[in-house]
Amino acid sequence: MSVMTPPRSAARNAGRAPGAREKFSDWANRHRKWLFAAPAMAFVGVLIIFPLAWTLYLSLTDSQGSVRAATEFIGLENYLTVLSDVERFWPAVGRTLTFTGIALVCEVALGMGIALLLWRPFRGEKWVRVAILLPLVATPVAVGMMWRLIFDPNIGFANQLLAAVGIPAQPWLSGQDTALGTTIFMDVWQWTPMVVLILLAGLTSLSEEPDEAARMDGANAFQRFFFITLPLMMPTVIVAILLRGIDALKTFDILYATKGKGGGSFHEVETLNVYAYGLSFDYNQYGLSSAVLILFFMIIIGSMWLLTMRKKAVSK
Amino acid sequence: MTVLNENTKTQTSAGQPRHPRPVRRPKKPLGTRAYKVFRVAALIAVVLFLVAPLFWMLLASLKTNVDIYDTAKSFIFSPTFENYANVLQRNNYFVFIFNSFWVAFVSTALSLVLGVPAAYAMSRFTMHRSALVVLMARVIPGVSLLVPWYYVFSNLKMVGGFEVLILSHMFVALPLIVYIMMSYFDSLPLELEESAQVDGLTPIGAFQRITLPLSVAGMATAGILSFIFSWNNFMFALVLSGSKTKTLPVAIFDFVSYASIDWGGLMAAATVVTIPIMIIALFTQKYIVSGMTAGATKG
Missing domain, CATH: 1.10.3720.10 (MetI-like)
Incomplete structure (x- = not known):
């Protein structure tokens, strides 16, 4: 294996002058931690944090009927209603x-x-x-x-x-x-x-x-x-x-x-x-x-x- | 490098004959005869308990509704495939089968693309807090996300399309994949990548050429499990699917909204949903087990 695999990226780069591609590769390797993790985290984050914040906001309003209907801010009233609901x-x-x-x-x-x-x-x-x-x-x-x-x-x-x-x-x-x-x-x-x-x-x-x-x-x-x-x-x-x-x-x-x-x-x-x-x-x-x-x-x-x-x- | 290689070679070739396999002590009998009998009986009971209900479902799917109502014909009846013909043709189940398959397949594939590199970074750089963010998705009750999603996606005129279903299923698949792959990468020795980097590969190159090929088993595990979870998912599809994108679990649920239940048809539909996934499970048993137990046995 060691004989067969010369460092490929080096071989590829040897033929070419150091250009944008190499710079990018360099940059990508230095930041690989976030380059790898960020897309998944952004995906989950957008799909969670925004809805969660919205849910939190909705819980403080009298929203009903249609999500698009006008709502009024009613503070903690929903929580009081819910917490006193023994039915x-x-x-x-x-x-x-x-x-x-x-x-x-x-x-x-x-x-x-x-x-x-x-x-x-x-x-x-x-x-x-x-x-x-x-x-x-x-x-x-x-x-x-x-x-x-x-x-x-x-x-x-x-x-x-x-x-x-x-x-x-x-x-x-x-x-x-x-x-x-x-x-x-x-x-x-x-x-x-x-x-x-x-x-x-x-x-x-x-x-x-x-x-x-x-x-x-x-x-x-x-x-x-x-x-x-x-x-x-x-x-x-x-x-x-x-x-x-x-x-x-x-x-x-x-x-x-x-x-x-x-x-x-x-x-x-x-x-x-x-x-x-x-x-x-x-x-x-x-x-x-x-x-x-x-x-x-x-x-x-x-x-x-x-x-x-x-x-x-x-x-x- | 070649020198190093020869070294390892001599080590292994010399090592084997020098240490012959230790003679195995015959194992003590585990218990008394009574225990053995008990064990066999208990195992049979367990298997019956787990399989009998599924067998019953299969039997009912092969009966006419008259036979289902006749308790004398529990086990002896003349089987018919009419229920399956009804379900598959008249109720268009082929469409639902395709929908389920397509949504599960695409959401799994996209989640693998996003999830595997993320899991790698989180494992190698021990990003515990970031991992926690992704794993939060496993904890949050799905309903709390559905209202905002429904609002946003219906404004974008996306509800009822495949895109939104796939997105919502990715939300189930991605955390699962990150979780399984993280524990897989944790167990993969770092030395392999390090020596590849000594050989001149960039870190990303080492990930691509060394780590990824070594992780095929892990990715298979994560992919199969996320496919199954997506196939079985009910709540997201119940809200976000439309008449053209309905998946199998929702189709089955709609089956009972009529006044009287067509039991034979319902059982045929239930069998149609479970059979493909069980066949997949039979062939990929090893992977499913390792996925289900990923990360369970370390501290």
């Missing part, structure tokens, strides 16, 4: 946190279990890995429709299954109390595989020595897991919670696909994201929805910050 806003906050919390607990617990099952090689591993990948890549809207059929109270397979073991039929998605739980189940089905993959990557990167040493000392499998493996895995677990948690808080597709506008006629599955979407695009209450979004954003940032702090504490 829609606070229940939506509750549902968002319930959805995310329960889904995360189930996904991490199940994910850890499955990752431990897959940890050591076995025959047929390939097929299990394929099965794990399928829910992960499936289109969420299609997945929502699939579950709608399975959980249909009359013709769904879920109730057939329950009937087979003698449990009375459940309303699932159409029940006021069961809808949120059912959507959590869908989320767990679709996203536990992602937690499995992350935790499995963590497990494979662990060194075997601590585990081996504990085994020599006579620790049983449970002791080794809870006192050796789990503490060592904590940083990875938190990364999994962080990545999954951000998406879980923002879940929209399966909720909108299964229950439609407003999260169902009784708002059974109306999380903050669904609520804000409805305010914006089903009811055109831009001012109000912007206030909800700013508060929602603060909740997301807040929970991320807490987790990152926790991760730092654990990694030490």
